[in-house]
Amino acid sequence: MTGPVTDPTPVARLDDVHLSFAGVKAVNGVSFEVRPGELFAIIGPNGAGKTSLFNVLSGVYRPQQGSVEFMGESILGRRPHQIAAMGMARTFQNIALFEHLTVLDNLMLGRHQHITYGFLQAFAWVGTARRQEIEHRRAVEEIVDFLELEQWRTMPVGLLPYGVQKRVELGRALAMEPKLLLLDEPVAGMNLEETEDTARYVLDIRDELDVPIIMVEHDMGLVMDLADRVLVVDFGTPIATGTPDEVQRHPDVVRAYLGSEVGS
Incomplete structure (x- = not known):
């Protein structure tokens, strides 16, 4: 190790x-x-x-x-x-994914803090928006490979086994490029x-x-x-x-x- x-x-x-909380110690020193x-x-x-x-x-x-x-x-x-x-990125004990979105779309949500273009650029999909979208998609595909999610990448996460859903949530946290997980x-x-x-x-x-x-x-x-x-x-x-x-x-x-x- x-x-x-x-x-x-x-x-x-x-x-x-x-x-x-109300006088009850949740964390004590x-x-x-x-x-x-x-x-x-x-x-x-x-x-x-x-x-x-x-x-x-x-x-x-x-x-x-x-x-x-x-x-x-x-x-x-x-x-x-x-x-x-x-x-700082975090996963939760209870899965908090968008079950009707695909694995790729859920992972893309983890890239939100790296998006710098505005609504109009996104709508037109030119310039900065286009370049960043390509970069974010590449980063997400690397996570798909890293966590071995290839066979489920285009499936809605709500249809996936529980263990795979937990892996997708882990991938979404990794998509943030965390300094601490x-x-x-x-x-x-x-x-x-x-x-x-x-x-x-x-x-x-x-x-x-x-x-x-x-x-x-x-x-x-x-x-x-x-x-x-x-x-x-x-x-x-x-x-x-x-x-x-x-x-x-x-x-x-x-x-x-x-x-x-x-x-x-």
Whole structure:
């Protein structure tokens, strides 16, 4: 497994982040950083605050305390579309595709932030609009090849198997050309074969495309096989951060989440 690249500037950093809803702590003093070239995983029981951390990172929630940085800049107070424009892409546990559009059209939607021409140019399809359209189509076809979606490229995504739909959603995030990719339970609901395929694509994204990844996932086998480092949270509070081997041996993790048989 290729490890993280040594670089003094983290891609993302959270420092002492606190987030509450009506007095209930969703995130309680979480700090971590993600390094270039790293696959960083966040695990914990249901309700541990994992999705809340993703929402803090992507600008959906603003924490009451702490700092959040992306590419060396504070992103506190920035809206989700502004953070996405900086290069942060996200997939969701529940598929959010346009089921009546083809695979190609859904992937093209991921190119929206790279489009600079206006409505009139698009309508006439000349000059900048024509050149950019060709470039965007080429980028999308590269993703089709990368994720092995050729046989479904012109099919409406609503007709595709669940695992392929999840792959299309991953491709749409890649179409943004992200500097950081957030994967929210990328193998949820998949069978073994689909899970193994997705694991291979996730590693290829990190190693071949050189995109750092933050992954929330309940499949512990997948996390321990893929991640460079793991953060464990419980009731919004961080209880361990380290390599998969270190985390599996941590007594608080064994008690809170993984179970004694994993730590044995």
